[in-house]
Amino acid sequence: MSQTEPLRPRIGPGVHVGVTEPMIREVVHAFYSRVRADEALGPIFEREIEGEWDAHLAKLCDFWSSVLLMTGRFKGTPMVVHARLTEIGGDHFARWLGLFRQTAEELCPPPAAALFVARSQMIAQSLQLGIAVSRGEVPEFSP
């Protein structure tokens, strides 16, 4: 299966609340500056991203562009990447989400910040559950 035609333009959920590529870039870069300075998150990220921060920031800009502007730029497997980090737990996610909210609310108009925050919370919850499943802490699914 190969891509036969370019991705057609789509109107992502961020468009209606004023999210732009420069805004995403600003949020991502400011957020990770705070992450790196955080006493709990910083060491984990520095170890995992060591020497590749430029690429990581570009990847996260692509990720948020895909989620909020539906550009399809990011393709990756964040569940796998996070599941192998054995030391991360609920407190790490809470700190991450707190810093993300703080950054978004400082840099974006309220409706855009609310969208950033809402999606970050859904994704974080999903990653946490995925990690728990991979650790055998909860059943794979419970219909």
Add this chain to the structure above:
Amino acid sequence: MTYVVLEACIKCKYMDCVEVCPVDCFYAGENMLVIHPEECIDCGVCEPECPVDAIVPDSDARCTPDWVKLNDQYSRVWPNITYKGTPPSDADQWDGVEGKLAEFSPNPHRE
């Protein structure tokens, strides 16, 4: 924790969702797509992209345990799909038809 593909996809299979999914968690059967529950990160991008509203969060009332199970089961055996292929030629005729589960094929996608 995941989005789930429902009956509305059967024999419609437009595949717009796979292009916007940032984590490539769609898997393709002969006449339907499913989402891998452990790869979906709940970003919600695919939901509005489906022309037949076949994708819902697992918290949605329409998402019964049978659909959660079907997505889980077939995402483990069907091939991963990351680019939109050609939808069935009669896809439009199946849009909104009730009782399409009877048409479900367990066979994998083929070009």
